[in-house]
Amino acid sequence: MTERITLMLGGARSGKSRLAEQLAEHYLHNRLVKKLLYVATAEVKDNEMAERVKHHQAARSAHWTVVEEAWALPEVIADTDEQTCILVDCLTLWLTHGLCEQGIDAYIKQKSALLRALGETQAKVILVSNEVGHGIVPLGELSRTFVDQSGWLHQDIAQLADRVDFIMAGCTLRIK
Numbered sequence: 001m002t003e004r005i006t007l008m009l010g011g012a013r014s015g016k017s018r019l020a021e022q023l024a025e026h027y028l029h030n031r032l033v034k035k036l037l038y039v040a041t042a043e044v045k046d047n048e049m050a051e052r053v054k055h056h057q058a059a060r061s062a063h064w065t066v067v068e069e070a071w072a073l074p075e076v077i078a079d080t081d082e083q084t085c086i087l088v089d090c091l092t093l094w095l096t097h098g099l100c101e102q103g104i105d106a107y108i109k110q111k112s113a114l115l116r117a118l119g120e121t122q123a124k125v126i127l128v129s130n131e132v133g134h135g136i137v138p139l140g141e142l143s144r145t146f147v148d149q150s151g152w153l154h155q156d157i158a159q160l161a162d163r164v165d166f167i168m169a170g171c172t173l174r175i176k
Contacts, residue, residue, distance in 0.1 A: 002032050003162035004124055009131040009154060010167030017056060017089050019167055020126045024085045028063060033124055034083040038064045039076055041093040056089070070097045074113035082122035091129035091157075095150055099142065104149075111153060118160050127157060131166065 006023065010016045027033045038060065044050045060066075069076055073094060080086055088094070098107030118125060133151045138144060158164045164176035 002027065002124065004121075005118055005157070005161040006124075006126045006163040006165070007154065007157050007161045008126060008128050008165045008167060011134075012130060014167045015170035016128045016130075016167045018059065018170070019165075019172060020087050020089065020128050021060060024087050024124075024126055025061065025063060027085045027124055033085040035085070036064045037076075037080060037084050037086045038066045039073065039086060039088045040066060040068045041070050041073070041088065041090060041097070042068075043070050043093070043097065070094065071102065071110065074110065074117040077114070077117040077121050077123065077125060080121065080123040085124040085126065087126045087128070089128040091127055091153060092132070092150065095146065095153060099146060099149065104145070107149070111156070115156055115160065118157065127161075129154060 006020075008016050008020050008023075021038075024033075024036050028036055040053070040056075042049060042053055044053055057066075067076060071094070073088060077086060095107070098110060102110070129150070131154070132147055138147060158176060161176060163174070166173045166175050
């Protein structure tokens with residue numbers, strides 16, 4: 001049996017996205033799914049982010065359908081069937097959009113909708129996110145709120161997930 005919900009956590013440039021894409025393509029090549037849907041949550045607001053996006057696009061195979069969606073993850077997941085593997089890259093940027101563009105109350109509501117959609121979907125879902133809780137507690141209310149909300153989001157998704165991996169230096173440590 002393969003996992004339905006997978007959470008892949010790690011630091012920046014740890015190899016999370018590459019390994020998540022490989023897992024999804026494994027599902028496709030082994031006929032566990034028929035379609036791959038890449039949900040990109042990044043919003044390109046500067047040249048450096050544009051370069052990051054171009055790097056990710058160049059590394060992806062032609063098997064992917066890409067949807068750019070910074071906020072409506074619950075709706076995307078709910079609208080996807082069991083023949084699809086959804087790769088969400090990444091939750092950290094989704095959380096940032098929620099806190100900075102929508103506000104904490106809207107984020108909490110959307111997080112609940114995301115957890116509900118994950119609990120109900122028949123699609124395979126791979127969620128990529130940055131683990132930011134290994135350092136010191138940052139200065140500033142927004143930074144502390146981000147670290148707190150990120151940790152709680154990861155805990156809540158890990159409870160639903162069939163598989164949780166921690167990625168470091170391109171290596172996978174299975175933690176669930």
